[in-house]
Amino acid sequence: MAAKKAVKSFSKTLIDEVHKWGSLKQTGVTLRYMMEFGSEPTDRNLLISAQFLHKELPIRIARRAIELQSLPYGLSLKPAVLKVRDWYVDSFRDLRSFPEIKDKADELNFTQMIKMIKVRHNNVVPMMALGVQQLKKGMDPKIVYEDLIEIHQFLDRFYMSRIGIRMLIGQHVALHDPNPPPDRIGYIHTKMSPVEVARNASEDARSICMRHFGSAPEVDIYGDPNFTFPYVPSHLHIMVFELVKNSLRAVQERFMDSDEVAPPVRIIVADGLEDVTIKVSDEGGGIARSGLPKIFTYLYSTAKNPLDDNMDLGTGENVTMAGYGYGLPISRLYARYFGGDLQIISMEGYGTDAYLHLLRLGDSQEPLP
Numbered sequence: 001m002a003a004k005k006a007v008k009s010f011s012k013t014l015i016d017e018v019h020k021w022g023s024l025k026q027t028g029v030t031l032r033y034m035m036e037f038g039s040e041p042t043d044r045n046l047l048i049s050a051q052f053l054h055k056e057l058p059i060r061i062a063r064r065a066i067e068l069q070s071l072p073y074g075l076s077l078k079p080a081v082l083k084v085r086d087w088y089v090d091s092f093r094d095l096r097s098f099p100e101i102k103d104k105a106d107e108l109n110f111t112q113m114i115k116m117i118k119v120r121h122n123n124v125v126p127m128m129a130l131g132v133q134q135l136k137k138g139m140d141p142k143i144v145y146e147d148l149i150e151i152h153q154f155l156d157r158f159y160m161s162r163i164g165i166r167m168l169i170g171q172h173v174a175l176h177d178p179n180p181p182p183d184r185i186g187y188i189h190t191k192m193s194p195v196e197v198a199r200n201a202s203e204d205a206r207s208i209c210m211r212h213f214g215s216a217p218e219v220d221i222y223g224d225p226n227f228t229f230p231y232v233p234s235h236l237h238i239m240v241f242e243l244v245k246n247s248l249r250a251v252q253e254r255f256m257d258s259d260e261v262a263p264p265v266r267i268i269v270a271d272g273l274e275d276v277t278i279k280v281s282d283e284g285g286g287i288a289r290s291g292l293p294k295i296f297t298y299l300y301s302t303a304k305n306p307l308d309d310n311m312d313l314g315t316g317e318n319v320t321m322a323g324y325g326y327g328l329p330i331s332r333l334y335a336r337y338f339g340g341d342l343q344i345i346s347m348e349g350y351g352t353d354a355y356l357h358l359l360r361l362g363d364s365q366e367p368l369p
Helices: 013-020 029-036 045-070 072-077 079-097 104-120 124-137 149-174 195-213 233-255 289-293 326-339
Strands: 188-192 220-224 229-231 265-271 277-282 341-346 352-361
Touching: 013 079, 029 045, 029 188, 029 229, 029 341, 045 079, 045 104, 045 149, 072 079, 072 124, 072 149, 079 104, 079 124, 104 149, 104 195, 104 233, 124 149, 124 265, 149 326, 188 195, 188 233, 195 265, 195 277, 220 352, 229 233, 233 289, 233 352, 289 341, 326 341, 326 352
Parallel strands: 220 265
Antiparallel strands: 188 229, 265 277, 277 352, 341 352
């Protein structure tokens, strides 16, 4: 369904209910709590989890739906943003229409419903990027995008909330797996090897680089492959993949017309008392100091933008993150979701170091917007 299709109209009663629920308090959880609670996915625990989500998800979704209606610079009126708002209101209505969860049958039906909600929201990120692109087309080209602070703050809140909603739904759904992989509690791997995740993410990034350029620099990984700690492998994969992809592109573009062999991208995994730190280093020429403030904004990318006003995004997950400038800011949100952070230090004329800090204790509460 194309983004330009006419948006839905919702009843006043439904919109009033969205506003009522959006004013309620959210309840944050920690990685440690998710791990301990999910370690025994009994029928009773799954019922408690579903009852919690039945109350919590409408609050979080309502807040985002409300905010989508009151964005600055006319962003709320862009066709792609109206489409996203429709998805959020539809999901809110589905959740509020679901009756009280009293037994195992109710819980299983509820689980199927929230799985469908997660699928409905698969393409929220590229659809919002399309909305921002629609906004940029009508703006004065002289505008300094990083000065549009309200839009950046909104997108940070919006995507952080999305990470939390998808984590809660994904964790609950995954706890139903009758044969979970070893050391898995839903989405959480209690003995995750960051070296192994970095290796897999690097291979994926190199394959994309090969497809785009015809070749790719090597990636050297340093660290103890036997070191493990509890974390969400899919989150770490997203972050390392994005950092390595950026580094590979920078190195490839710098050395593609050179007789020199492209230097490898280096990944170092360090196990500290508080943090696990992953450093991704390249010799891709670095970023000019004037460009550094832009790299964590949502309106800036050094790559060609792959989005098109007429494209049909549907609800699949086949849209690449490359090119619309969301990789780094969203990677930083994934790091911050469980108390970590992402820092970029660059030497123009040489290369860039990215430091991914992951809090290893797991006691950090979700940073609810």
